[in-house]
Amino acid sequence: MEMLEGPEGIVSHLAGNTSTSAKHASCKWHPVHSTPLGPKPVTLVLQELQEVRPEIDPDVLTEQTKYKAYLPGPGIFQCSETGLAFEVESEASIVYSHDTWTMHLKEADQKVWVPVGPLFNIWAQPGTVRAVYLPHFVCLEDVDISGCSIAHFESQQMTIQKPTKVMAFSAVLENPSFSLLGVVWRKLRSTISLPMHSLVLIFHQLSAANTTLHLYLIPDDISVKQAIEKQETSWNSQLIPKPPPFSPLFFGYRYHVSSNTQVRIMPEPHLPFCYKSPKEQQLFVEIYIRNMAEEIEFLITDRHSDTVVWRASLRSGDFSRKVSKTSSGAEFMKKHKTELCSRMGQLSSILLNLRVEDVINSEEEEEVEAQNTKQKKNQFLLNLAEKKGPKAQEKLYKVLQLKDPFLVADLENN
Template structure:
């Protein structure tokens, strides 16, 4: 066992072999007041973590060769090592009930760690706050074990990271008070292109507004899992500053429809949701797409000539990206679109109210297409019976017109094909 006076936990090879989950049996943190100075250490070194599959989810492995400071190029985490060490880590969902009981909200991803051997004595968690006067004293670190959150005051806060001294590893993540001051944060605009299987339907550009310290690879992994690897991530200039809880609008050059027109930047939920903020419908053969994100009249982010860099595809959601370019045809006036599934919902409305199945796999797909917003989903969920929920969802979709009904039709074909086939066969 380690001695109480040590600055870092040391795990023996025999105990490491007993750890089958991505966790550690004994997790303690150092009293931050006991570490007022940092011992001399060589300069920061960047490393690219090895990606491996853990229970069907992407996780990261770092085999550290020596003492020093090492930064992960994927997550932004910095480890301070006393010697050779192997660390496994991944992101996990926040326990919203525990956060609510502590009157806290996330300020970064929650990381689960496992230290197989060696010693790690300091952890630097990336933050995205822009703190007036250089102070971010409203930030703290949550040390999560089972159903307990231990709040750790930082040892030090820099412009980019919150630093804590530790005895071992469990789950660590940045949090802040629910009523903490609202300042602009470092954020990013991410773009995902979703093609249409139907030539009569426009492809959709999904625009996500996210805090800068989300793990981009995790976003790509989750979007690929949800959409069956059909989306294309578009690499472009994404950095910006956004203010939490403020309303933003996305405008285009006039060739494209954007839905919704306005949306609140709700960054609290964006460390694991990764849902679409704005959906942009792209008419066929339009050469350019100019997007501008605004808060009232102030421009927060913009991009010109988007479509020339459209084709940036991925081989696998967490194994990097390769780029290819395709010629873009000249712009032509957009023709009116028809919707093959637009009659499906009115024709089968009564049957859908009683026979439509689980709505949970339907909701995220409709949100990704801009058909539903989070508040509308909550309204549907609030209904007391399954039939009332189905009726509420159908009412919302019908009110939004033919395009929304077509999206619901396509989603139902994907998640409940037997129901769609049966109803269409009855209509023949």
């Protein structure tokens, strides 16, 4: 394993992460030694990666999102949605998705290895990718990075590979063979845990009595964040953006949640900091505020050291933003039909999902595609769903929410 030093040898993630700037401020780089030695900081030089926006393809049957990235090459390109990055020497198309550690990491292996980043399933033509940059959330300050490895799952078997180099927010593997890949760390034998980058997510329950909040404390894993946002959206909640903790957190520690005013925190005012895969139910506390003041301060304290690791204020303005109204598919289609005719995109993918859901058949799909303009195709599909009734319109609405959530949100908010 190699740690590159100097201006030419260091690349850092700058895209696709909500707390990147905070990370850059708090972490150092460490060289790797063949035998464990005390960590020594090296110069950190930031080089912005080229951002690529993938095509996002939600699979209605498996409820799994696939990302399809076209890389014009040559260069190092980072996915704006996942933080995953690829180095290629020529143009390439790569498909990838998140997977679940608990489905693949056996119980015996869990005693030795700790997942410290998302698990990815990656498909690419052999030889097209020179290196893959797998995200991790370990803060490398004062950490011996010789414990960092990459787990590769193939045919239900795990092999451990040493990364070519370890960087502030990723582990790099050159000349990879693809299937399931993710960053793991060998468990420390001592009682000292690894310092982790983390996020605090706060959601306002819009349909609950008075002011009810859900507060999550999670590792800085974008796949977990996306899973929480999806779940909370289905509960009619609104995210209240707040900064991440200003100190690293540690797995296995319990963190105390408190406020400067009278609030109810349930089931208890503390959270264990742990890593759960995106498909698992994430831990949170519910905070009930009977009378919302102009400003309320919240704190999260490390119970081991009795030090504050996060502080934020909630203001009345945080709850006054315009939010989308929940409507039925039929109501949405009727109200926004004109806009949908002109603005609805990704039609081929929408039609495929509708056919999988048995909303339309192959002949009806061909009829839609036979129209000679985009607007006529959209209008034909909307008319077809309307003729089939409210259930068909509801299915189309759900597919459109998955395929183009920003369009749906824009129409519902205007």
